[in-house]
Amino acid sequence: MPEHFVLEKEGRITTLTFNRPEKRNPLNEEIVLEFESLLHQIRDDKDTRVLIFTGTGNTFSAGADLSQMKGITDPAERQRIFAPLGKRRVRLIARVLHTLVNLEQVTIAAINGYAAGGGWSLALGCDLRIAVEEAEFWFPEVDLGVPLSPASTSLLAAHVGPALAKEIIITCRRFKAAELLPLGILNRIVKKADLMPAARELAQSIAQKNPTAVMASKATINALAMHQAVVRPDILLARD
Helix, strand or coil, X not given: CCCCEEEEEECCEEEEEECCHHHXXXXXXXXXXXXXXXXXXXXXXXXXXXXEEEXXXXXXXXXXXXXXXXXXXXXXXXHHHHHHHHHHHHHHHHHHHXXXXXXXXXXXXXXXXXXXXXXXXHHHHCCEEEEECCCEXXXXXXXXXXXXXXXXXXXXXXXXXXXHHHHHXXXXXXXXXXXXXXXXXXXXXXXXXXXXXXXXHHHHHHHCCCHHHHHHHHHHHHHHHCCCCCCCHHHHCCCC
């Protein structure tokens, strides 16, 4: 049984829920490794066609666990503490994002609250994003004295282009959901009570499609967005 997540399956749709609301759904090494293991499990489940990823409480994910920095305001001291914590986390996040982005199944981020740092990166790694009206998004890394990881930077730049990616990353400004909708980062915004019904309705409509056609379309779009060679995965593998 997962320790930090709830895994539920209904027909062709699997829902993975981050279940540490008391800690604002953080991303420490243990949790990231568990998330990676669950992604592998979902990836190898031939019945699952759509994955919904969401959080509990008012937070999708607060990103890195910064409990060691509570009450510390000096920038140099914050950097001294955070920098060594971030090195291994950057590698783990890169590995997890690669797995998430390249899942054959379609992934939907149902963003139930704010998403910061690695939490926003995980949302960007999903194929589709539905957010509640009060959701906020930001990358705090530069304020902590470190650059955003290359994997997260690549995802953001692929979505919004280099100029806006620089603004988002370097200023560390918080963006409200309504600001991100016209940028194409969010597919839609809903009221909190409508979040999971909207995510499930979207998932159900996708789950009914031909899985090989869906998989090939996703892989082609991903390759074009990341300026990579287009491979026809339907020639190599079929899920129907």
